[in-house]
Amino acid sequence: MANLVPFKNGVFTTPLQPLENIRLKGVKCLSCGSLALGEREYCINCTSKDLEPHIFSKYGKIYSYTIIRHAPPPPYPQESFKPFPVAWVELEDGLYIISEITNCGLDEIDFDLPVELVVEKGWTDENGNDVLMYKFKLIKK
């Protein structure tokens, strides 16, 4: 079985299995209150080093959205491209994060719809590892 690696270091909680237990992590600045994704030494907003680790809620809503109707430039795989929805998701904690929206028809996406984090295999890297990527899926009643 291929090794699992995150799409970027310092953004997922560990262990990487089971996938459904993975959360997005980052920091909260104790000086200005800003939240930021990923491990960091200085606050991205005010440069303070007074940070505490933060694990983000897996739930959020659509803040703004669009549909990608034209294949993104290479190295994105051109042949398998199908239009897909993308959104700025606003997590319950207040963090905005860009994401593909799954479980969602192209005409279905709208402001404020509830979404939930999912982590799954995105692509294979040059060493044959399975790269884990985050997405958000539309929560349907």
Added chain:
Amino acid sequence: MGNEAVVIGIGIHKFGRFPEKSVEELGKYAVEMALADANIGFKDVQAMFLSNSGNLYPGIGPKVAFMFGRTTIPIVNVEAACAGGGACLRMAQMAIKQGEYDIVLAVGVEKQPRGFLAPAISGYEHWQAMSGLDENPMYWAMKARLHMKKYGTTIEQIAQVSVKNHKNGALNPNAMYQKPMTLEEVLNSRVVCDPLTLYMFCAPNDGAAAVVLASEKVARRYTTKPVFLAACAHRISPYPELDVGGYFGYNTGNKTSTTLAAIEAYEKAGIGPEDVSLAELQDTDASGEIIFSEELLLFKEGEGGPAVSQGLTELDGKLPISTDGGIISKGEPVGASALGQIYEGVLQLRGMAGPRQVKNARVALCHVRGALGHACVTILKV
């Protein structure tokens, strides 16, 4: 007599697609024109800054200069995404203001393939490219949607920006597209990223522009129509940046890099937004021109859309915007686009913009904005 920088020469190589010409040749053309405009030769230039993004290699600045024969002057390459030309002009301005040089050249050159910009130019990481989150228009589409939701800006107002810019571009021999376009044609063109359609976007292309700056001390020797570089401010984005290249954020209440640069520029120039006669804005997409017209404080928040539908930004309006057709008509050679705006601003202030001439043009504001929030606001005055 102060030590303000004065524009004494401008040159441009038409923006478009020129497979037969190298990027250095495009630069030579623009420089030659700017030198001729200033009535000087390359030997009179004391320092040079060159802006480029996609073709950048360590020797590109000197290679353009060597087209005029070997030189020993300091030449430095500048890269600041879509604001590169502005950053380059600012370097040249500082070299003059600092007092060491009397004649400095700022050059922008670019050659780009058709289609979306390569991910690296906008600073995307590999994972963003692999997951398809690196398509610049998606970020502008989401900004446009938020603006529409918050202020009631309509898709027709956004399309009207494109109609206006194509109308102006039809009057500009240096534009890539010189054909007027109807509102229906813009609205009915292929959707790239909802709600934005193909004809609402600029296209990356080839081009070059050059500006010769002189100190006030010597400027009158070279020009009878001095245009003063009253301010050139350059800022990058504070947190958050919910735009090209950014992938997370938090509501900090910070002003945008465009607003920060604008405030700095107005202060340095000693003017307010109400004094601006015409503006060249970053119309990478048509909604951007509306949003930036507000971020630059030229219109109040939410009034950028109505300003377009009321004709205020047309050539004969209260505040003409993108009088040369903007990059929607000219195309965007990233490293050169800002200096292309300066070319138009100077033409307008000299009263030499022909069929595009804005009446009583006294102050021109030029704004570029790119990845990482690189924003430059330049104010030209006569």
